Structures are given as structure tokens and as C-alpha cells.
Amino acid sequence: MRSVISYILLFSIMLPTLSPWGTIAYFKLNRDYIARVLCENRARxxxxxxGKCYLAKKLKQQQEKQDKETSEKVQxxxxxxxFTSPFHSYSFETSPAVFLEKVRFFHQLQCYTAPAAKLLRPPKR
Incomplete structure (x- = not known):
């Protein structure tokens, strides 16, 4: 049941992108009727x-409709x-940092120098 629902949702999401393909399929299936009755150049x-003129006109109408719907959604x-307006100004009072002890940057490396010297020896033969 879940797979059926997922396929329906997937198809409904992809439907707007498949719309031009539906128009082309309709044109391919009804080419003779379109060429005899609906074509603008049937007299020539x-x-x-x-019927290619009819197909081009329908595809252009679909594109314009889709562009119009997209622009309406954007509007x-x-x-x-x-962001807040630039008229508000904020000020923060800063105080300099004071260290009570001397700052050691490599204090962690000093702890591991002695064990590393014992572990990193060439193997005995």
C-alpha cells in the first residue's frame, strides 16, 4: 500500500514536467487528424x-502558461x-583578557614525549 501511495505522489510531483511530453504524444497519436483539420498551413x-505548426503553438501556450503561474507564485x-533596520545601534563593553598563569601552547605535547620515546624504537633481533 505504501509503494502505491509513493508512486502516486511521485507521479503528481513529476506531472508538470511531463506535460510537454503529453502534448507531443497526443500530436504523434493524432497526426493525421491534426494535419487535415487543425493545421494552419493545410491549404499550402x-x-x-x-501539423508541426499546431504542435509548436500548443507547446508555446503551455510554456507561457507555466511561466505565468510561476511568476504569480513568486509575486x-x-x-x-x-535583518533589522540600520537605525538601531548596539554597543558592547569589552574588557581585556587577563591570564593568571603563563600560557603554554604545547603543554599536551610535553606529556607524551617520554612514552613516545619508549614506543618508537627499532625492533630487536
Whole structure:
């Protein structure tokens, strides 16, 4: 049951990208009817259009429709303000760091010098 639901969701997500392929499939299946009835150049058979003008027009309409829907979605998207206005100023009081002991940067390496000397010897024969 889960696999059926996942396939349905996958198909519904991919449907907008498959829309031009559906138009092309419709054109391939009904090429004779489109060439005889719907073609703009059916009166001029020397052009050998065979309905390609109809296909181009339908694909262009789909692209314009998709672009219009995308632009409407972009325009209707709410804007979230992530930054505050520059009129607010913040100040932080800083105090210099004071170390009570001398800072040793290599204190960990000094602990391991003696055991490392015992471990890293050539093997005995």
C-alpha cells in the first residue's frame, strides 16, 4: 500500500514536467487528424508542415502558461525580513583578557614525549 501511495505522489510531483511530453504524444497519436483539420498551413501542402505548426503553438501556450503561474507564485510569496533596520545601534563593553598563569601552547605535547620515546624504537633481533 505504501509503494502505491509513493508512486502516486511521485507521479503528481513529476506531472508538470511531463506535460510537454503529453502534448507531443497526443500530436504523434493524432497526426493525421491534426494535419487535415487543425493545421494552419493545410491549404499550402507544399510547405510539408503536417501539423508541426499546431504542435509548436500548443507547446508555446503551455510554456507561457507555466511561466505565468510561476511568476504569480513568486509575486504572491510572502517576504520575510531577516535583518533589522540600520537605525538601531548596539554597543558592547569589552574588557581585556587577563591570564593568571603563563600560557603554554604545547603543554599536551610535553606529556607524551617520554612514552613516545619508549614506543618508537627499532625492533630487536
Amino acid at each position: 501542402p507544399q510547405m510539408h508542415c503536417n 504572491n510569496t510572502p517576504v520575510i525580513q531577516l
